[in-house]
Amino acid sequence: MPDTDRDLLPEGLCDRLPQQAWASQQVRRVAHDVLASHGYERVETPLLEFEKSLASRMAGVQVRRMFRFVDPASLRQLALRSDITAQVARIAATGLAHAPRPLRLSYSGPVAIIKGDGLDPARERLQIGAELIGTDSVAAAAEIVEVAIEALQAAGATGVSVDFTLPDLVDTLSAEALPLAGSQIEAVRKMLDAKDAGGLVDSGGAAYLPLLYAVGPFDSAIQRLAEFDVDDVLASRIAGLREIAGRVGGKARLTLDPSERHGFEYQSWFGFTIYAEGLSGSLGRGGAYRILGRAGEEPEPATGFSLYPDPLVEALAAEAEGPKRLFLPLGHDPQVAARQRAIGWATVAALSESDDPISLGCSHRLENGEAIPL
Amino acid sequence: MPDTDRDLLPEGLCDRLPQQAWASQQVRRVAHDVLASHGYERVETPLLEFEKSLASRMAGVQVRRMFRFVDPASLRQLALRSDITAQVARIAATGLAHAPRPLRLSYSGPVAIIKGDGLDPARERLQIGAELIGTDSVAAAAEIVEVAIEALQAAGATGVSVDFTLPDLVDTLSAEALPLAGSQIEAVRKMLDAKDAGGLVDSGGAAYLPLLYAVGPFDSAIQRLAEFDVDDVLASRIAGLREIAGRVGGKARLTLDPSERHGFEYQSWFGFTIYAEGLSGSLGRGGAYRILGRAGEEPEPATGFSLYPDPLVEALAAEAEGPKRLFLPLGHDPQVAARQRAIGWATVAALSESDDPISLGCSHRLENGEAIPL
Structure with missing residues (x-):
């Protein structure tokens, strides 16, 4: 129990002790190995950037959710990264502007926001992602969804399900088949997102009501959506x-919720959310988006996903086991110890007569060059 | 060439493009595998903490070097971590206060400071470290130096050299053999650190002059130090x-510089700096220190090291090579592709007829179930 202030961590921030940290390391490694095996090359981005850079590459990035402060070096506003996707978009538009497309990039690292939300108070999360830059085709979307599923399954997620959405649905429908006044669009979007039939009618979106029923298991929901799309x-x-x-x-398992909009602020035609059995909340999301170019340049299409695997890490931590530990008594032969490490043992060398192998978590002890069970 | 502000990164912050990021990933993995093999269990710490927590566990932690700002949630001062060691010390004193000693912990992650120094403008660095908590014995120091060397060598460093120092040398000597006025101690320390013989005499430390010659290759320097220590x-x-x-x-290769003090603000009797051939600046440092406990409690002894392997990552990046890339034409068999990934290929799937295997970095192409050189 902490007896002073200095023992406390700020709200929404926490440590990972050995079991959690081991699980976290394994999830990151396995996920990156899957991404690399599909040709996604890793990039690394700084913790801090100019606020303006983080906000300017993609529509819908919210700087007010970031930790911001003035840089003593430049006297300009910096922000702690809250989403690595926007940074990768910057790399694609600058340092890798001339790399051949489609460009496959991956990344991972901690991101931070100033305020958690009601369900999840965390203000720092691990983000792991992949971006396929230069295309937002159906083939790109299919690859991105497949790779996201494979990465999570390889990392230990089971019972994975994916919920599809069409983030620009209301824009598309209101521009063509079901006109809305400019002032109504945002209200209709919100009511659809909230699944509020009454509110939808009140906000002038009665014609959109059938969308509330094109929701659920993919095959039947997409059928209802097609019927609605006269x-x-x-x-x-x-x-x-x-x-x-x-x-x-x-x-x-696939589901469809075509008017789901929350969390898809920068996605265009396609979005998805990914879940796993037994884990509360989503494990990530992705979709198609556009990287804003220089003045006068067309935006570049892209497709990608971001995983936030902290709930998976927590679930795996309970069963996570590092390497088995072998106690090395005082005066052991260092060559023999090195050979034991080479075959997979974690060795724990005695530093004094009082070091106790069992309380140090060792299952074996080195004796006459052999690992003997304790 | 950036044409707008938003393309620029703040001074001292940078991206890692694929070759650098691959090298960085490999260095982290290999180093952590070495640490784990010696029984060091990983922990993970938050990016942000209360300024007070970061500063209160160890003497000599400088909060003025940290990015600091007010937490909107608690209205208290937060700091972006500048040194993970202080966070691990907090964990050892709180969450793992009752774990058996000696406690071996490891960690890695980015750390940030508001201002680079003259030689190194970087404001964000990768830190990888190990802490052996509960002892600052000679056996602990020897293990820590050995593991640091092994981690760097496994990660690709060659021509490693270690420079030993005695951070509390002036305190020890002035308390016993060579008294100094309280006001002189800091000046003598500084002049020794600067190797300034004239300044040393002027600041009243003439008796300390022979220390300036107990420097260099270990065997001869330690001999001169012993002769001085009448x-x-x-x-x-x-x-x-x-x-x-x-x-x-x-x-x-071992050297001694007993009065070197810079960078050892929190070390006690023993400190070391580690270098590798061909890399400018040091790759890390470590030594013995004390974790400050609760009011009325004794500090806990500890020994550890922190590596800052960015120069090594940069050097390795030139030769870093990810997995070989195999192009999968449109309509390929996904089962065959999965088998190719399982044996080590990175596959790059065609998304359209225009995808060009060679410009996408592929050396081979899948044809009739086989990888054919391009």
């Missing part, structure tokens, strides 16, 4: 979703 | 250094 303005999106579902359907 | 107040330290040197001498 003018075929969603036809290419519906076909795209069906193609993606065909590719990944054997690997995860 | 009252034997350093005898246990000299014997300790000789014992450590005996253990690690075959693995690295």
